[in-house]
Amino acid sequence: MTGKNTSGRGQRDLKVKVKTARGRKLSSTLWLERQLNDPYVAAARRDGYRGRAAYKLLELDDKYRFLVPGARVVDLGCAPGGWLQVAVVRVNALGEKKGKRVGTVLGVDLQEVEPLAGATAHVLDFLDEGADGQVKDWLGGSADVVMSDMAASASGHKQTDHMRIMALCEAAAHFAFDVLDENGTFVAKVLAGGAEAELQQLLKQNFRKVANVKPPASRSDSSEKYVVATGFRGQAKD
Known part of the structure; x- marks a missing residue:
């Protein structure tokens, strides 16, 4: 041979x-x-990640470095928990990086999430009145990062689905305005389709930098992309 x-x-x-x-x-x-x-x-x-979406967050954080040791992170619509897994390691929530600050990772979702060491997940609708106050109580203060990989249930109608996810993303942004500390970061999934201008304007009013990116882990045939807004100005502007 x-x-x-x-x-x-x-x-x-x-x-x-x-x-x-x-x-x-x-x-x-x-x-x-x-x-x-x-x-x-x-x-x-x-x-050992709970889904392929974990790599999207890894790639976004590799580029923008918002999940730093000691950061307080809120993950909206956190199920099944892949983004929580990434955040736990990056912000040193388990204290495994000696000499580095220890962060906090909090997830909320409409359904229960399998327990994950280093993160706390609560069943909560972030759209409910008082949800922002409840999250800050759990955190013990404001957040440094609010992130969301949420997508509204698909209807099969492209334009309707686009409008739904943009409305969800805008609601997440307003939630972030209420819980973020000054200079905080907002990261969320959006869909390309023509209705993003309003959201972009809203974010540019409230953050110093707004980037739009499609990480390599996002499927090429998907219209999804991610907005990364950094440098929260400290208060929402009408």
């Missing part, structure tokens, strides 16, 4: 094909096929 591979294996990427099973819609089959072939899904399993 020469040890040379002559079969062609390893010389091309292997892609898993999924047959459409009885009772399974084509859209479900395509989703399953995409999941099986997604390197970020495989990486999440390997690295």
